[in-house]
Each structure stands twice: as C-alpha cells, then as structure tokens.
Amino acid sequence: MIDKKLDMGRHTLEGNPPIDVILRHSAQARRLSLRISRLDGRVTLTLPRRAPAREGIAFLRTKEAWLRKHLQEMKPATIVAVGQSLPFRGIATPIVIGAGKRARLCTDRIEVSDAAVAASQVKALLRHAARDALAMASDRYAQQLGRPYSRLSIRDTRSRWGSCTSQGALMYSWRLIMAPPEVLDYVAAHEVAHLVEMNHQPSFWSVVAGLCPDYEKHRRWLREEGDHLHRVIFDD
Numbered sequence: 001m002i003d004k005k006l007d008m009g010r011h012t013l014e015g016n017p018p019i020d021v022i023l024r025h026s027a028q029a030r031r032l033s034l035r036i037s038r039l040d041g042r043v044t045l046t047l048p049r050r051a052p053a054r055e056g057i058a059f060l061r062t063k064e065a066w067l068r069k070h071l072q073e074m075k076p077a078t079i080v081a082v083g084q085s086l087p088f089r090g091i092a093t094p095i096v097i098g099a100g101k102r103a104r105l106c107t108d109r110i111e112v113s114d115a116a117v118a119a120s121q122v123k124a125l126l127r128h129a130a131r132d133a134l135a136m137a138s139d140r141y142a143q144q145l146g147r148p149y150s151r152l153s154i155r156d157t158r159s160r161w162g163s164c165t166s167q168g169a170l171m172y173s174w175r176l177i178m179a180p181p182e183v184l185d186y187v188a189a190h191e192v193a194h195l196v197e198m199n200h201q202p203s204f205w206s207v208v209a210g211l212c213p214d215y216e217k218h219r220r221w222l223r224e225e226g227d228h229l230h231r232v233i234f235d236d
Contacts, residue, residue, distance in 0.1 A: 011045075011057055013064055019071065023056060025049050032059045034067065038227040041074055043067065077231040080119040082112065086232050088126070090180030095122060105129060119234045130154055130177035130184075137188035138170055141211050147195035158230060161222060162187045164194035175229040179221070186218035 013019040022044045029048045032055070036043055047056045060067075078086055085092045088110065095118060098104065098111025103121035105111075112121045131154050142148055150168040162172040170191050176184040189212040197204035208215050 009053075011053075011060065013060065013067075015064075015068070019043060019064075019067060021045050021060060023047070023053060025051070032056060034060070034063055036067070036070055036074075038074070038230075040077070040231070041071060043071075075228060075231065077233050079233050079235060080122050082114075082118050086110075086122070087178040087229070088129075089177065090183070123234045126177050127154060127174045130172070130174035133177060133181070133184055134170075134172045134188055137185045138192055141189050141192040142195065144211060145192065145196055145207070147192070149192065149195060161226070162191040164191045164198075166198060168195055175232070178229045178232065179226070182214070183218045183221050186212050186215050187222075189215065 009023050011021045011023055013021060020043065022042065024044055024046050025048070026046050027049045029046050031048065032051065033046045034043070035046070045056050045060055047053070078084060080086060080095065082095050082097055085094045087093070088105070093108070093110055095110045095112060097114050100111070101113055101115065103110070103112045103116075103125055105125050110122055110125065112118045131152075134154065135152055138149060138152060148168070149164070149170050152170045152172070154172050154174040156175065157171070157173045160173070161176060162170065164170050172187065172191070176187055190208055193204060193207040193211060196207050205215075212218070
C-alpha cells in the first residue's frame with residue numbers, strides 16, 4: 001500500500017525561538033494546512049501533491065504570528081523525574097526518593113528507589129493502579145447492566161481513551177489514572193455502555209447517562225484537559 005502522505009523535509013522559521021516545521025505532500029490535500037500537535041507541539045505543514053515547497057513556505061510566513069501565539073499558549077511537557085510532580089487521580093503529586101527498596105504510591109507523594117530509573121518505576125506504579133481502578137469501575141458498571149465483558153487490557157493509546165469490541169473486550173489508556181477519579185469512571189461507563197449499544201446514537205448516550213449522570217461534564221474535561229495527560233513524558 002502506498003502512503004499518500006510523503007515527507008518533503010523540514011523548514012525552520014527563524015526567530016526567538018526558531019520553529020521547526022515538517023513539510024509534507026498529500027495526494028488527498030486540496031489546500032495548504034498547518035497543524036500543531038497538542039501532544040508534543042510538533043508543527044506540520046501539509047501541501048497538495050503538486051504544490052511547490054516555496055508556496056508552502058510563503059504560506060507559513062503569513063501564519064507565523066498565529067503559530068507563535070498558539071505554541072506559547074501550550075503547557076510545557078512534564079518530564080518524569082525525582083523532584084518533579086505529575087497528576088495522580090487529578091492531584092499534582094511529587095516524586096521523591098523513598099526509604100525502601102521498592103517504589104510505592106502514598107497518599108501525598110510517589111516514592112521511588114534510588115537504585116532504578118524513576119520514570120520506569122512511576123510508570124509501572126501508574127499502570128498497575130490504572131488497571132485496578134478501571135477493572136473495578138468496569139466490573140461495577142457491567143454488573144449494573146447485566147452485561148459481562150470478555151477481557152480488559154490497558155495500553156498507552158493516543159487516539160482514544162478506551163474502546164469496546166463486538167466480542168466484549170475492553171481496552172483503556174492507563175493514563176486515565178492521572179485524571180480525576182470521576183473522569184476515569186466516566187470512560188469506564190462509556191465503554192461498558194457499548195456492551196449494550198455498539199454505536200453513538202441517542203440510545204447509547206441514554207445508557208451512559210444511566211450509569212454516569214454527569215457524563216457531559218467529564219467528557220468536556222477530557223476534551224479540554226486530556227491532552228495534558230499525554231504531555232507527561234516517561235523518558236525510560
């Protein structure tokens with residue numbers, strides 16, 4: 001299968017700071033488009049297949065002020081390390097060196113051992129906590145509906161917070177453990193509701209509302225704040 005998007009290279013907008021831009025041709029593009037990734041701040045300029053690079057660069061210069069404004073407004077990424085804090089169940093939680101040989105989650109801090117990389121230890125703790133919390137929420141909602149699921153898995157997904165297959169297999173992003181507990185519960189309610197309705201029609205949202213009456217508020221939180229969970233970098 002031929003990739004219809006081909007990288008042309010990169011262009012740097014000079015200034016303070018300089019901005020690296022990926023230039024890409026697309027057979028499907030009908031016009032020039034500029035995109036800033038909400039996850040890592042990567043800037044991509046997409047051009048129609050036959051558009052010359054100089055046309056794209058000229059377009060880029062006309063958008064420089066807009067580009068710099070939006071990049072400046074983005075929250076910086078959090079690099080997981082001792083001395084830093086990251087969200088855990090919606091609360092900024094510091095990472096500290098503990099007295100024990102094993103990492104552990106405490107009520108007001110995350111303790112890690114100085115004998116291993118902090119990011120690896122924290123990631124393992126969060127994945128374990130996420131699986132427990134999501135399994136508990138999924139079990140509760142599945143019981144309410146009388147519709148058991150077949151299995152549950154957690155991953156580090158970027159495009160969705162969860163999914164449910166027609167075979168009843170649930171999948172969630174473990175990063176949900178960094179969100180407020182009620183947001184994690186909403187995602188579990190959303191996916192378990194698909195055991196009844198494999199669609200997003202009004203009947204589906206009625207099932208969600210029966211499980212999680214305030215779902216619209218939590219759905220809005222994910223739209224507005226969810227990308228910040230992906231900007232926690234575990235450089236391990």
